[in-house]
Amino acid sequence: MTKPTDSDDNHDLGELVRGHLELSADDVPAPRFDQMWREIDQSIAEPVAAPALGVWGTVTQWLDRKLGYIITGVASAGAVAAIALVMHGGGGGTVDNTDVSAPAFGGAPAQLESLETPGGTATVMEMHDEDGDATVIWVTSDDIEGQDNP
Amino acid sequence: MKLLRAAVTAMILTGAVAGVASADTACTFLEVSATTGDKPAIDPDLKPLEKKLKRPPFSAWNVFRVQSKHDSTLQKGKPDNVALQSGKASVMLRDHVQGRVQLEILVDDASGKRIIAAKPDLTDGEWLVLGMNANSNGHLLALACK
Numbered sequence: 001m002t003k004p005t006d007s008d009d010n011h012d013l014g015e016l017v018r019g020h021l022e023l024s025a026d027d028v029p030a031p032r033f034d035q036m037w038r039e040i041d042q043s044i045a046e047p048v049a050a051p052a053l054g055v056w057g058t059v060t061q062w063l064d065r066k067l068g069y070i071i072t073g074v075a076s077a078g079a080v081a082a083i084a085l086v087m088h089g090g091g092g093g094t095v096d097n098t099d100v101s102a103p104a105f106g107g108a109p110a111q112l113e114s115l116e117t118p119g120g121t122a123t124v125m126e127m128h129d130e131d132g133d134a135t136v137i138w139v140t141s142d143d144i145e146g147q148d149n150p
Numbered sequence: 151m152k153l154l155r156a157a158v159t160a161m162i163l164t165g166a167v168a169g170v171a172s173a174d175t176a177c178t179f180l181e182v183s184a185t186t187g188d189k190p191a192i193d194p195d196l197k198p199l200e201k202k203l204k205r206p207p208f209s210a211w212n213v214f215r216v217q218s219k220h221d222s223t224l225q226k227g228k229p230d231n232v233a234l235q236s237g238k239a240s241v242m243l244r245d246h247v248q249g250r251v252q253l254e255i256l257v258d259d260a261s262g263k264r265i266i267a268a269k270p271d272l273t274d275g276e277w278l279v280l281g282m283n284a285n286s287n288g289h290l291l292a293l294a295c296k
Contacts, residue, residue, distance in 0.1 A: 110272045110276060113269040114267070115267070115268045117265065117267075119265075120265065131202070132198065134276065134278070134279055135272065136281060139281065141283055
């Protein structure tokens, strides 16, 4: 008699799960299925085209979309720098870091021991290519933040 | 004993080399205007940054002109004032060791209001670009030291 292998066990388990799911699916009324498919269709539908943005709107939109780390207001510098990072669009939680590295797209990041942007919001990013590395600190004035067209 | 003497000598020499590096840090500071024009144009001085200027967020503009250029040799602990077309800046070398340049940078706008105060720690030759909005245009300050 042949001893059952792991592969056989997996196959049997798969059959069992499939059979259970098929029976469960039969129990769901057709209208409920239609509703589920409508919800799925809506969730994967093409998004409605956004209204045209101005130059500054394009920049801030890109920053919002691409970068999660926004350094706000006045970041304090202690013995070891502490900078408040706010997850932009993520509920506004504040995190204290003892050492802030720019969110890197590759390579060793530069470090900011402290950063203060009074009256503005700073976005820190790293850029890498064959010409070398660059750290970018972009400051959006609080006066114009959120404006689509300057 | 010989080994100890060699170790002490090596430490002194290492310290001397680090001291020389700290006392002699060449920096280039570029003030750049970013605008939109019919024909894309990037100033030749911005060649090292050309590829980066074609990527977001800089790709919102296509004309990059150097408004002012400032070359200086920074000495540790001595602020170097940089006159800008729009505002002013100050750069101070905090330290330069093991291929890392530690700076303190202060940037004020034309009205004297502080925009940025930063203490970056960069690798030799790495560019630091400070970007600010100026109406629909961009105002960039690019700095590299080695």
